[in-house]
Amino acid sequence: MSAQATDIKPAAGAGALRRRLPGSLAWHIGSLLILAVILYPVIWVVGGSFKKSADIVGSLDLFPGDPVIANYTSLADGIADISISTFFFNSLFLAVGSVIGIVVSCSLTAYAFAKIRFAGRNLLFTLMIGTLLLPYHVLLIPQYVLFRNMELINTYTPLLLGKYLATEAFFVFLMVQFMRNMPKELDEAARLDGCGHLRIYWSIVLPLSRPALITSAIFTFINSWNDFMGPLIYLNEPDKYTVSLGLKMFVDQEGLANYGGMIAMSLVALLPVLAFFLAFQRYLIDGMATSGLKG
Amino acid sequence: MGTTVTHAPAMEGLSQDSEPRHGPVKPARPAALKRRRRRENLAGYLFMSPWIAGFLLLTAGPMVASLYFAFTDYNLFDAPKWIGFGNFSEMFGDPRWRHSVQVTLWYVAVGTPLKLLAALGVALLLAQSRRGQAFYRAAFYAPSLIGASVSIAIVWKAIFSDDAIVDRTQKLFGVDVGGWTGDPDMIIYSLVALTVWQFGAPMVIFLAGLKQVPRELYEAAEVDGAGKMRRFWNITLPMISPVLFFNVLLETIHSFQIFSSAYIVGGGAGGNACGPADGSMVYTCYLYVQGFENSRMGLASAMAWMLLVAVALVTAVLFWSQKRWVHYEEGAR
Numbered sequence: 001m002s003a004q005a006t007d008i009k010p011a012a013g014a015g016a017l018r019r020r021l022p023g024s025l026a027w028h029i030g031s032l033l034i035l036a037v038i039l040y041p042v043i044w045v046v047g048g049s050f051k052k053s054a055d056i057v058g059s060l061d062l063f064p065g066d067p068v069i070a071n072y073t074s075l076a077d078g079i080a081d082i083s084i085s086t087f088f089f090n091s092l093f094l095a096v097g098s099v100i101g102i103v104v105s106c107s108l109t110a111y112a113f114a115k116i117r118f119a120g121r122n123l124l125f126t127l128m129i130g131t132l133l134l135p136y137h138v139l140l141i142p143q144y145v146l147f148r149n150m151e152l153i154n155t156y157t158p159l160l161l162g163k164y165l166a167t168e169a170f171f172v173f174l175m176v177q178f179m180r181n182m183p184k185e186l187d188e189a190a191r192l193d194g195c196g197h198l199r200i201y202w203s204i205v206l207p208l209s210r211p212a213l214i215t216s217a218i219f220t221f222i223n224s225w226n227d228f229m230g231p232l233i234y235l236n237e238p239d240k241y242t243v244s245l246g247l248k249m250f251v252d253q254e255g256l257a258n259y260g261g262m263i264a265m266s267l268v269a270l271l272p273v274l275a276f277f278l279a280f281q282r283y284l285i286d287g288m289a290t291s292g293l294k295g
Numbered sequence: 296m297g298t299t300v301t302h303a304p305a306m307e308g309l310s311q312d313s314e315p316r317h318g319p320v321k322p323a324r325p326a327a328l329k330r331r332r333r334r335e336n337l338a339g340y341l342f343m344s345p346w347i348a349g350f351l352l353l354t355a356g357p358m359v360a361s362l363y364f365a366f367t368d369y370n371l372f373d374a375p376k377w378i379g380f381g382n383f384s385e386m387f388g389d390p391r392w393r394h395s396v397q398v399t400l401w402y403v404a405v406g407t408p409l410k411l412l413a414a415l416g417v418a419l420l421l422a423q424s425r426r427g428q429a430f431y432r433a434a435f436y437a438p439s440l441i442g443a444s445v446s447i448a449i450v451w452k453a454i455f456s457d458d459a460i461v462d463r464t465q466k467l468f469g470v471d472v473g474g475w476t477g478d479p480d481m482i483i484y485s486l487v488a489l490t491v492w493q494f495g496a497p498m499v500i501f502l503a504g505l506k507q508v509p510r511e512l513y514e515a516a517e518v519d520g521a522g523k524m525r526r527f528w529n530i531t532l533p534m535i536s537p538v539l540f541f542n543v544l545l546e547t548i549h550s551f552q553i554f555s556s557a558y559i560v561g562g563g564a565g566g567n568a569c570g571p572a573d574g575s576m577v578y579t580c581y582l583y584v585q586g587f588e589n590s591r592m593g594l595a596s597a598m599a600w601m602l603l604v605a606v607a608l609v610t611a612v613l614f615w616s617q618k619r620w621v622h623y624e625e626g627a628r
Contacts, residue, residue, distance in 0.1 A: 027424050031431050034417060038435055038492070041450045044460075048453070057459045109346040118339025128346070131354055135552050135606050137579055138599045141364065141592050142357035148371070165349025172346070197338045226444045228555040233587060244445045248559065251449060263453070266446035273441055281433045284440070288496060289503035 049267045053260040071260035075268070079250045082238050084265070087246035094159055094242060095224040101163030102171055102220045103213055109166045110175030110209075111201045115187060125176075132169040144233060158234045159227075163220070171216040174287065178212035179205055215287030218280045222273050243269045364596035371590055382597035392598070394573055395581040398483055402577060403550045406487040411542055413494040418501035419531075432502060436495035447489070448559035452476050455485040455560075476560060479574035486575060489556055497542040504538030505531070536621045544613050551606055554579040578602055 048056045050067035075084050112118070113125055147158040166172055186208075187200045206213075228244045235241055238249060247269050250262050277284065340347070365382060367375035386392050417435060421428050441447050455461050457474035465472065475481035512530050521529070532539075557577045561570035569580035582602070586595030 024424065027420065028427065030420055031427065034420075035431065035434055038438060038495075040460075041447065041454060041492070042437075042441075044454060045446070045450050057453050057456055060460060060463060105345040105349075108342045112339050112342035116335055116339040116342060118336045121339065124343065124347075127350065131350070133548060133606070133610060134354070135548070135599070135602050137552060137582060138361055138603045139354060139357045140582075141586055141596050141599060142360035143353060144586075145360065145364075145371070145592065146352075146357065162349060162353050164345065165353060166346040167349040167353050197342065201342070222440055226441075228443075228445055228559075229583075247445045247449070251559070262449065266449045270441055270444060270446045273444065274437075277437055277440055281436070285433060285436055285499050288436070288499045 045263060045267050045270070049260070049264040051260065051263075053258065056259055056263055068260075071258075071264035074258055074261040075265055079246050079265075080238055080253055082241075082246070084246070084268070086239060087241055087243045090240060091225055091242040091244075094156060095221045097156070097160050098163045098224040099217045099220045101160060102166075102168055103217055105164050105166035106168065106171040106216060107175055107206060107209065107213060108201070109172050110179055111197075111205055113172070113176045114179035115200070115205060116197060128169050128172060131167070132173065140229075140233070147234065153234060154236050154240060155234075156240075159230050168220070171220070174216060174290075175209060175212045177290070178209055182208055211283065212287070214280070215283045218276055218284055219287070222276060225273055361596045361599060364593050365600050366597075367593045369591075369593040369596075371592055375593060378593070382594045383601075385594065386597060386601070391573065391576070392581060395576045395578050398573075398576055399551065399553075399578040402483055402486060402490075402553065403547060405484075406490040407543075407546050407550050409487065410491045410494050411497055411539075411546060413491055414497035414542065415501050415539075417494065418498045418505060419527075421498075421502060422505045432499065436499055439493045439496035442489060442493040443555060445555065445559055448556045451485060451489050451556070452560045455488070461485075477571060479570065479572035482561065482570045482574040485560060486553065486557055486577075489560070490550065490553070497546060500538055500542055501535065504535040508534040533622045537623055540613070540617050540621045544610065547609055547613070548606055551602065551609075552579060553577050554583070558583070 043062055047061075047063040049071050050069065051059065051064040051071075052068055053071075055064065078084055079087075109128075113121065113128075143158070147153060152158055162168070182205065186204055190200050190204055226244065227242070228248070231242045231245045232248075235245060238246075241249065247262075247265055250265055254261065364375060366377060366379060368378045368381065369375035421431055421435075438447075453459060455475040457477060459474060462474045472478065472481060475485040508531060512534070513526060516526050516530055554577070557569055557575045557580050561575035561580070569576040569584075578598070579602075582595050582598045585591045585598065
């Protein structure tokens with residue numbers, strides 16, 4: 001990363017210091033105000049999950065004077081007789097399955113684009129970028145018809161197959177950019193030593209691509225965890241539901257009767273994503289920043 | 296990722312083969328060269344085979360099928376029946392469809408610029424200091440990860456309903472319009488607020504762009520006596536215009552496709568699938584209702600193609616306009 005651009009003023013002497021101090025105070029106050037707005041909904045849901053149902057919307061106190069854990073204990077009953085852990089297990093299965101698919105299929109594709117010189121590469125690359133801008137909804141109905149004809153509705157195949165066939169162009173693109181920036185000497189030397197592509201892919205390019213692979217894996221996990229439309233369309237038996245769908249079912253069936261439980265469940269459903277974010281925020285943010293910048 | 300970042304944004308560097316040929320070191324005989332090239336082709340297509348299968352089975356094939364369905368009456372159970380432009384004329388004559396177009400355009404036209412302004416504004420603020428920048432950057436980015444979840448949609452519905460924080464706050468300022476999510480005219484603004492809340496993703500990209508602006512430019516301008524505004528308009532903005540273009544393009548395309556939050560904040564399922572009196576009936580919500588609740592697969596395909604045309608038009612206009620306002624630096628590192 002090159003030097004910071006706008007932050008350093010030619011600061012020298014006491015005069016500059018005096019002028020900078022209030023400025024930096026204002027900077028922190030401004031940033032903290034934005035932070036408050038950003039965090040409010042998250043803190044609200046944490047506090048709300050310990051309030052009595054009747055107080056959640058109307059009360060302006062972020063945290064209740066007399067916290068209750070009834071909302072959480074009510075989750076032990078499950079939603080519509082299905083244990084919460086079922087939804088979590090389903091979501092986890094889909095998320096981990098998606099991560100494996102994306103990492104394998106997208107890195108193979110990216111290797112071909114970045115490291116193999118084959119006829120038609122430019123055309124395929126343009127097509128791949130084209131799919132990046134394609135609204136998913138155009139594919140929604142024909143894909144549904146396809147999977148329905150294959151009698152795969154209410155299975156996880158429609159939600160996973162695309163991940164194993166590298167249809168997430170964003171991650172292919174991210175990895176291509178990363179692999180193109182690797183020093184060419186490495187794989188050229190390996191080629192002269194008689195290494196085949198599979199060997200170079202496996203022992204040179206893949207290990208060096210770790211940051212891009214990790215970024216893709218985390219984004220995939222979070223996207224899969226948050227996905228609502230896919231499960232909504234393809235899953236129709238509650239015991240196959242993901243956390244998102246279970247939560248939606250909660251809203252529809254018990255939302256009014258057990259408002260506090262719904263808020264507690266909302267928070268519980270967010271926890272894995274928040275945990276991933278806290279653990280890997282560096283990879284996520286750097287991946288995001290470079291996606292828009294690398295040429 | 297510690298690699299160097301160049302000025303050229305993703306969209307510019309799409310063509311490949313810019314690198315010089317780095318063929319074999321020893322002069323190869325034509326036959327060997329041919330064999331080698333064939334081997335490379337084979338390897339390329341083998342590595343690409345998952346993608347190619349996916350492209351044919353899940354993208355290209357479905358697109359052709361969707362185009363065909365768009366001209367048929369298809370309810371999933373009987374074979375599709377060709378009806379020419381019937382779906383399109385039904386669509387244009389349907390007040391509910393026109394309403395969904397209006398809601399979506401409104402959402403895109405208000406939400407996207409506000410979100411990008413917030414992203415740019417906060418990026419400029421954060422770029423001024425190095426201390427604490429990483430912390431704020433991470434915190435501001437978090438909503439982009441959780442904003443699309445069902446959980447946040449539920450939270451949103453709650454804090455924008457009657458007597459909740461937003462309603463109480465606006466009453467302090469003498470605005471008494473009640474909660475936004477129960478009001479057909481206001482619910483769309485709660486969705487605008489939700490997308491603006493997720494300004495972190497474009498902000499991170501803006502920040503990375505700002506870091507690339509050479510400091511000497513500012514120093515030179517300051518010596519020449521250029522004020523803060525001048526420096527912003529004449530240096531910062533042109534220098535980050537490729538990043539701005541990238542953000543405008545991606546965010547606009549994304550906002551056209553809003554679904555989950557509108558569907559859940561709006562109530563979802565049943566009579567009022569998307570908001571009171573269709574207040575949050577964005578385009579994809581109506582597409583979902585027609586396709587999956589009313590089993591009008593042909594009509595829904597026609598709607599999807601109209602969305603594709605709209606997004607393609609917007610993309611084309613943006614790419615056409617970029618030579619007027621996007622400055623790509625020559626010979627960037």
